[in-house]
Amino acid sequence: MRTSSDNAIEAIQLAKSFGSTLALDGVSFTVPRGSVFGVIGPNGAGKTTIMRALLDLIRLTSGRATLLGTDSRNAGPELRRRIGFLPGELNLKGRVTGRRLLRHYANISGPVRSGRVDELAERFGLDLDRTVRTLSKGNKQKLGIVQAFMHQPDLLVLDEPTSGLDPLMQQEFLALVSEARAAGQTVFLSSHVVSEIQQAADEVAILRDGRIITVAGVEALRDTAIRHLRLSATDLTSADLEGRLANLAGMDELDCRPTETGAEATAVFSGAITPFVQAIATLSLIDLVIEEPDLEEAVLRLYSAPEARS
Incomplete structure (x- = not known):
């Protein structure tokens, strides 16, 4: 029997309103440690709102969530260093190089193994010595992926992580997710691309209009697929x-x-x-x-x- 200590994320009746708009309507799920959990749904279904609420970037109207055993509302620096986050709207600007920007993030996220950043950059064909403002959308996305994975966090929260990546880089990203799971890390990712979730996730929640329609293992979904x-x-x-x-x-x-x-x-x-x-x-x-x-x-x-x- 699974206990609460076995879960990296526990979300209980999450609700969030923006004025008269109910963005989340009683969303509940758990994510076991060392697993890959996917949330899929059309644009506007509430995927980004769930992630921002879990990380306490926005406050819930009601409900509660725990990350790695800690109430998300009490997420101090110690917990945040154990999390890698890639936002859906990645806004990277400035005249600094990618390498310098990642050095800044490393000072916030905690120790990064020597050579780790260069290894990830090489896998994704990313030139870290170019200034951020000259990078294409795809290369900015690669920089965001490196930022999220570089300190090998216990929990990765990734919002539309392959947005802007070509098919080859999408496969490289999925390989990185598989390696993270093998290393005991937990990955929580959202997507509107079914095939991506099918390849990456152990379980998937299907979201619509701020409510979860179903949560099932990918194989169980495949058994009832068309x-x-x-x-x-x-x-x-x-x-x-x-x-x-x-x-x-x-x-x-x-x-x-x-x-x-x-x-x-x-x-x-x-x-x-x-x-x-x-x-x-x-x-x-x-x-x-x-x-x-x-x-x-x-x-x-x-x-x-x-x-x-x-």
């Missing part, structure tokens, strides 16, 4: 084949047709795969094609589904 399937079998009628498949949970748009030797079916399937395999186990299959689960399509369905409110 699959397009097609199969052909011999020695049965299309009615028999429909009888095998029609009552399976998540079987939609089922179309069964006769063939010269039996029957064939196409469908959109969002159910667990094991009952499907059991249903077709005794068929004499000629052809079976099951597309890779489309997690993005499943998430978009959750976004558009009517929301149940208590």
Whole structure:
């Protein structure tokens, strides 16, 4: 059984209002230590508000949160040194070089292992001797990533971390996240890119209009994600084949047709795969094609589904 000491983040009924606008509406979740937890949702869903509230950059209207066992409202320098933060709106300006700016952040965040900054900069192809104001958006984002990771914090809070990065650098970032998890660090990241969360996270919260629709493991989401399937079998009628498949949970748009030797079916399937395999186990299959689960399509369905409110 998981205890509170096993969690890097505990968020309990977080609520935040900006005037008459309710940005967070009773958001609760926990993030186990040494895991990668993703929050995904469209722009305006509340992802950035959650992160800023966790770090006490904005005060909650109600609810409470703990980070690494400490109430976020009591987050002093000691706790902040154990956290790496990459904001979604990274505003880096000035005539200083990237190297000098990182030296300034190191004085705030605590010790950085010798050579660590150069190692990270080399991985991302970042020239630390250029002035910050001459850097492109992508290179500024790389500088922000180096800043967040360089002191190897216990907890990383990353808001849209791959914004502005090309696909190669996105993969490098995901490798860095995997290494952090292997080292026992906890990563809490937000994104509106489903594939990014799918590759990086152990668990994911799907957020809409300031409320969490669901929290699930990525594999659990994959099990219920959308699959397009097609199969052909011999020695049965299309009615028999429909009888095998029609009552399976998540079987939609089922179309069964006769063939010269039996029957064939196409469908959109969002159910667990094991009952499907059991249903077709005794068929004499000629052809079976099951597309890779489309997690993005499943998430978009959750976004558009009517929301149940208590």
